[in-house]
Amino acid sequence: MPEPPPHPLGDTWTGQRPPGGNSLTLHTDLLGDLQVPGAAGRGAELEALAARAAIYATRARGDGTRRAYRSAWRGYEAWCRSLGREPLSGDPDLLAMYATKRADDGVAVSTLRVDLAAIRTAHQLASIPLDLRNPRLAMVIEGITRGRGTRPLRQATPAVPEILRQLLSACPLPGTAIGARDRAMLLLGFGAALRRSELVALRLGDVTAVPGRGLRLLVRRSKTDQHGQGQDIAIWANPSDPLFCPLAALDTWLAQRHLATDLDWSVGDSARQDRPLFCAVTKAGQPTGIGLSDKAVVRLIKGAAARAGLDPERYSGHSLRAGLATAAGNAGASLPDLMRQTRHKSTQVALAYLRPADLWRNNVTKRMFTAPDTDES
Known part of the structure; x- marks a missing residue:
């Protein structure tokens, strides 16, 4: 089968049929190689359509999700191979067995859901039906969820x-x-409530100073904005404390x-404005212009925490x-105001940040166990 031309966004997909075999190997950027069984009868036209579908499906997920999916798929594939079973079988009973095994291993429910999403995506890329609503599979997942709970372990x-x-x-x-860069990354990442992928994806033209107010950031694409519509975020300056001011920190870094x-x-x-805002710095202290990976944000936070005498494993x-x-x-803060800044789509996720404070606000035990206010009789 001829290899389809490169996708204009830079992703690639190829398909090939092993000599003498009846399977098809899909090379995907999202999950790696997928061995699709029973594909010998698929025509070239169907394979070309699958190629295009694989391209767009791959582009629909961010870098962090792609890494998680690939790791999850490799784990499932290795387990299936150890049992002599076909990973792309579309068998919900096999998936129920794997979910039980993962629960016995002690993984969190959130991790198990990533596993299921990756396995479902692999089947979708290979055009193989897989029903996650199968009664037996759904019963197993519900039992695991009830038994372990959905609260993250850490x-x-x-x-x-x-x-x-x-x-x-x-x-x-x-x-x-490097000091100017790190301080700017910390303050902008905090002020705009940025995910690490969003922080390193900022371009020079995405941040604008607003006189008398602070900064305006454009997040071009995010976990909740996969279509790239873009979202604007405002961060107030702090002129009374330049060492804790996002605007001052950004000005120092831009110099x-x-x-x-x-x-x-x-x-x-326009070409300059599209260059990375935050970039690598040489040991000699020279900015290189080379963009950072999202792992650089993790190293920055953990490294600063360790130097500050904090436990880096907690951050x-x-x-x-x-x-x-x-x-x-x-x-x-109100829920709408919080969600506007964090860009959460789920009210339940955003509410999780408000609930700790709400536990104490207007709590009925205050009048029972604390001294009355001086203005009360």
Whole structure:
């Protein structure tokens, strides 16, 4: 089968049939190689359509999801092979057995759901039906969920303002390029409640200073905006405390960033504005213009936490986003205001940040166990 032309967005897909076999190997960027059984009778036209479907399905997921899906699929594939079973069988009973095995291994329900999503996606790419609503499979999943609960076994510690100040103080000096970059990443990541992938995806043209107010950020694409409609976020400046001010931190970093060689002033302004906002820095302190991976955010937060005397294992790339949401909830933010800043689509997820503060607000036990206010008789 001829290989389809490259997709204009840069993703690739190829399909090939092993000599003498009746299976088809799909090379996908999302899950790696998928061995599709019983595909010898599929015509070239069907294979070409599957190729295009694989391309678009792959592009529909972010980098973090792609890594999680590939890891989940490899685990399921290896387990099936150890039993002599075909991973792409469309058999819900086989999937129920795997879910039971994963539950016995002690994985969280959220991890199991990622496994199921990856396995379902592999079947979709191969055009093989798989019914996740099969009664037996659904009963097994419901039993696991009831038995283990859906609360995550471990959550990242939120980098609330008090913690964020400690992380900032543990960064290299602002006068250095890496210190300026790290401080700006921490403050913008917190203020805009950015996911780590969103933080490293920012371009120079995505951040604009608004006189008398602060910063306006454009998040071009996110977990809840896979179609790339874009979302604007505002962050107020803090002129009374320049060391805890997103605008001041960004200005300091941009003074260093503009020294990078990738900002060739002979090219058009639009090309410069599309360069990464945050980039790698050499050991000599020279910004390179090379964009960062989302893992750089994890290393930044854990490294700053360790230098600040905090337990780095308690912090992750989600700590900045969780820190803003938690602090906003503690400050009495309304649900719509919180969701506008964090861009949550699920009210249940956003409410989780408000509930800890709501436990104490207007709690009926206050008048029973605390001294009455002085203005009350």
